Amino acid sequence: MNRLRSTADRLWNGSIEVARRRANRITAWVRSSPTSRGSWVRLGVVLGLGWIAVRAVRAAPGLLWIVAAGWLWAAYRAGRDHAPEPLTEGAEPAPAEAAENAPDGPSTEAVRTLLLDLMGDARGVHLSTVLAHLQQHGQGEGWKVGDLRARLEALEIPVDPKLKLGKVPTRGVRKDALLAPSPTVGQAPSPEASTAA
Incomplete structure (x- = not known):
């Protein structure tokens, strides 16, 4: 049985x-x-x-x-x-979080480069376009746009909920937001923190 x-x-x-x-x-x-x-x-x-x-x-x-x-x-x-893994008692499933923290995941710079390549001269790229590109190259199998969004946000890449390219407003990444420096990169420590140390 x-x-x-x-x-x-x-x-x-x-x-x-x-x-x-x-x-x-x-x-x-x-x-x-x-x-x-x-x-x-x-x-x-x-x-x-x-x-x-x-x-x-x-x-x-x-x-x-x-x-x-x-x-x-x-x-x-x-x-x-694709059999579901059993949960231990008290554990909560966090598949997206586990995937982002995996050591073999792509670096933020590699993802930024890919997004900029897909944008070309456009001012942004829709997540559906990025997902289609990934799946055509054997990556992101079984992902939905929400899965891709969660992974991008985990890499601190801002996702616009209504990026309008052509006539279609949908989730995407803007070029200007992608080229802007990340808020956590190159931040100088606050003077208060230096004096406290």
């Missing part, structure tokens, strides 16, 4: 992970279009493919067996690495 339960949990967690990955990839692809018209066209392509898939399954219901088998296989594989 315990083995059956662990297999069911693995399939459950894996299904969530597979769905999240697919949704993130589709969203990133739609949003990565350089123009808003291109984003609408890409959204139309996604909806059209979904409609074709539904029509194909209605015409040949046996296709569902193949789809289900493929989904279960992907979920089983993804569930191996």
Whole structure:
């Protein structure tokens, strides 16, 4: 019974992970279009493919067996690495905090350089654009914009809640805020603190 339960949990967690990955990839692809018209066209392509898939399954219901088998296989594989860790008594989950404090995380300077590269001549960059770039390069798998925002804020990179680029106001990083010196960098100690020492 315990083995059956662990297999069911693995399939459950894996299904969530597979769905999240697919949704993130589709969203990133739609949003990565350089123009808003291109984003609408890409959204139309996604909806059209979904409609074709539904029509194909209605015409040949046996296709569902193949789809289900493929989904279960992907979920089983993804569930191996994404099982939830048990919490010790009294401990609270803090996945974002743990990820920011990991020793192998990127430095603030590396992140600033990446953001400036993505901005180019623009006055800022939307977090959805940054996330799409990261996921296209095999990073940030399963992240949402909120996860990226939390990581940037942990690196003391200010995030604007309504950065307007083109006609779309959404979360982003402004170039002027990124180029401004960090308040904690190069701060001289206060005279009171020096005299107290």
